[in-house]
Amino acid sequence: MMRGLWKLTWIEIKVFLREPLGAFGAIGLPVLVYIVFGRIAGHAFPTNAALASSGFLRVGLPVAASILIVLSAVLSLITIISIYREGGILKRLRATPLHPQTILAAHVFVKLILSAATLAVMLLVGRRYYPIGVHVPVFSFTLALLISTVSILSVGFVVASIVPTARFAQPIGAVVLYPMIAFSGLFAPIQSFPPVLRVLAQVLPLTYAVSLMQGIWNGDPWSAHLGDIAALALVFLVCTALSTKIFRWQ
Amino acid sequence: MPPVIQVTGVRKTYGRVVAVDDVSFAVNQGEIFGLIGPNGAGKTTTMECIEGLNKPDRGTISVLGLDPFRQSRKLQDRIGVQLQQAQLQKRIKVWEAVDLWASLYKSKALDARQLLEQLGLTDKRNAWFMNLSGGQKQRLFIALALINDPEVVFLDELTTGLDPQARRAIWDLVRGIRERGKTVFLTTHLMEEAERLCDRVAIIEHGRIIDIDTPKNLIDRHCPERTVVLTANDPAAADRFRAIPAVRSVTSVDHQFTISGVGDNLITAVIHCLSDNHIDVTEFRTILPNLEDVFLKLTGHSIRE
Numbered sequence: 126m127m128r129g130l131w132k133l134t135w136i137e138i139k140v141f142l143r144e145p146l147g148a149f150g151a152i153g154l155p156v157l158v159y160i161v162f163g164r165i166a167g168h169a170f171p172t173n174a175a176l177a178s179s180g181f182l183r184v185g186l187p188v189a190a191s192i193l194i195v196l197s198a199v200l201s202l203i204t205i206i207s208i209y210r211e212g213g214i215l216k217r218l219r220a221t222p223l224h225p226q227t228i229l230a231a232h233v234f235v236k237l238i239l240s241a242a243t244l245a246v247m248l249l250v251g252r253r254y255y256p257i258g259v260h261v262p263v264f265s266f267t268l269a270l271l272i273s274t275v276s277i278l279s280v281g282f283v284v285a286s287i288v289p290t291a292r293f294a295q296p297i298g299a300v301v302l303y304p305m306i307a308f309s310g311l312f313a314p315i316q317s318f319p320p321v322l323r324v325l326a327q328v329l330p331l332t333y334a335v336s337l338m339q340g341i342w343n344g345d346p347w348s349a350h351l352g353d354i355a356a357l358a359l360v361f362l363v364c365t366a367l368s369t370k371i372f373r374w375q
Numbered sequence: 376m377p378p379v380i381q382v383t384g385v386r387k388t389y390g391r392v393v394a395v396d397d398v399s400f401a402v403n404q405g406e407i408f409g410l411i412g413p414n415g416a417g418k419t420t421t422m423e424c425i426e427g428l429n430k431p432d433r434g435t436i437s438v439l440g441l442d443p444f445r446q447s448r449k450l451q452d453r454i455g456v457q458l459q460q461a462q463l464q465k466r467i468k469v470w471e472a473v474d475l476w477a478s479l480y481k482s483k484a485l486d487a488r489q490l491l492e493q494l495g496l497t498d499k500r501n502a503w504f505m506n507l508s509g510g511q512k513q514r515l516f517i518a519l520a521l522i523n524d525p526e527v528v529f530l531d532e533l534t535t536g537l538d539p540q541a542r543r544a545i546w547d548l549v550r551g552i553r554e555r556g557k558t559v560f561l562t563t564h565l566m567e568e569a570e571r572l573c574d575r576v577a578i579i580e581h582g583r584i585i586d587i588d589t590p591k592n593l594i595d596r597h598c599p600e601r602t603v604v605l606t607a608n609d610p611a612a613a614d615r616f617r618a619i620p621a622v623r624s625v626t627s628v629d630h631q632f633t634i635s636g637v638g639d640n641l642i643t644a645v646i647h648c649l650s651d652n653h654i655d656v657t658e659f660r661t662i663l664p665n666l667e668d669v670f671l672k673l674t675g676h677s678i679r680e
Binding site: 128129132133136137139140143144209212213214216217219220221222223224 | 426428448449451452456458460461462463464465466467471474475476478479480481503519
């Protein structure tokens with residue numbers, strides 16, 4: 126049934142890109158924002174020395190952009206799943222020899238492929254305007270990003286399982302996902318948080334994703350981030366198990 | 376030959392609501408079998424149990440000798456399904472949908488181009504689903520239900536919301552499916568549709584099957600009354616009509632007679648009477664009971680209520 130999976134994935138990509146703002150919203154806009162932010166930051170650190178010492182431009186911005194793309198992909202997944210459920214599209218696909226998991230896997234692949242494309246375009250285009258890290262371990266970072274994305278997507282599936290209607294999907298998804306950014310250590314180190322927030326940060330899956338991606342981007346060895354990987358894997362296992370129990374097809 | 380679909384003692388509840396209660400019937404190879412009843416009677420629940428999309432609380436179902444749950448994917452490969460109120464991706468093109476569905480089945484798919492041609496969708500190949508009319512969407516769903524050349528086709532409220540012309544076109548398509556030797560299981564709340572299309576129907580209300588038979592037998596058994604309305608300028612006519620054995624009552628208003636009786640031969644008897652007595656007639660029509668009347672008789676209320 127691999128043929129069905131790839132065909133479904135491909136059609137879902139096409140259908141998504143045909144939406145008004147589909148291609149622009151998913152790829153164009155993030156790239157544009159990235160360049161604008163980068164140029165503003167670049168002007169703030171006019172000399173190479175200042176640039177080199179700027180943690181934000183070297184590490185913060187690419188990782189933040191990656192995280193934001195992952196979160197918007199998860200939010201989009203929640204919305205699409207709930208629209209498909211409400212419209213009976215999920216049910217119609219279930220009335221075929223497809224494995225139910227295959228139907229959902231196709232949506233995960235769509236999000237992974239589109240996120241990867243967005244990031245690739247962003248980093249390539251961004252390079253022309255200002256330098257990002259010189260010795261970025263591209264392969265390792267991609268892997269870290271993949272681990273983080275799959276883990277956060279599984280959280281998205283739990284949300285998609287419980288949102289009552291498509292109308293609520295977007296706001297509920299946003300309320301669940303976006304506040305995590307503030308406490309994940311993306312913009313301020315967790316060590317600087319008051320103790321209560323530090324505890325909060327430790328239970329948010331995004332915290333581990335940020336830590337892993339920042340670390341790998343900086344050139345840390347994988348061995349330094351086994352804890353992050355374990356946490357993300359735990360989130361994935363728990364959320365996947367939960368989704369299979371509570372996911373509604375109609 | 377064993378029945379294609381065998382349903383025995385199926386019950387399905389949603390919380391405290393009993394949707395389907397102790398439903399049993401069998402569908403034979405090559406027939407169009409209709410499950411008819413008002414909205415909320417349990418038609419869709421019953422059909423989805425048979426399709427393996429909904430698990431009954433009790434009872435057994437066998438389709439093509441398979442268990443719809445334990446052998447779901449094996450079964451899906453051999454049946455075609457059209458769901459009530461299902462949608463597709465808004466911006467999927469007609470040909471993409473057919474192409475996708477063709478790729479999902481192990482069995483050899485039909486030629487997509489030919490299928491779209493038969494369903495009158497060739498011009499719409501590149502149209503997005505959201506831009507199709509109601510009739511075009513239904514025809515596309517029929518195409519998806521037929522693409523794997525299934526042995527049994529399930530059609531749930533296929534023509535609801537369509538205009539009469541589109542409805543008739545769809546009826547012809549469904550008859551075409553039967554002519555290719557397929558078995559068709561459909562639900563409808565339109566009695567005219569059931570009467571014109573189905574070889575046999577099961578009447579369902581409040582989750583229970585009330586009766587199963589051919590439309591003609593149901594009408595003959597439950598509503599044997601026949602009525603002839605005619606206009607004749609003959610003072611002796613009323614007595615002549617009353618003398619016909621099958622006639623139960625004759626009423627007249629201004630030379631228009633309403634002759635009621637029982638049995639198919641009432642009409643012939645009235646015609647013979649007119650001819651034998653040289654009665655000149657300026658108007659002649661018959662009022663025959665239909666499934667709608669059967670439903671009213673069996674349930675005490677109209678199906679539209």
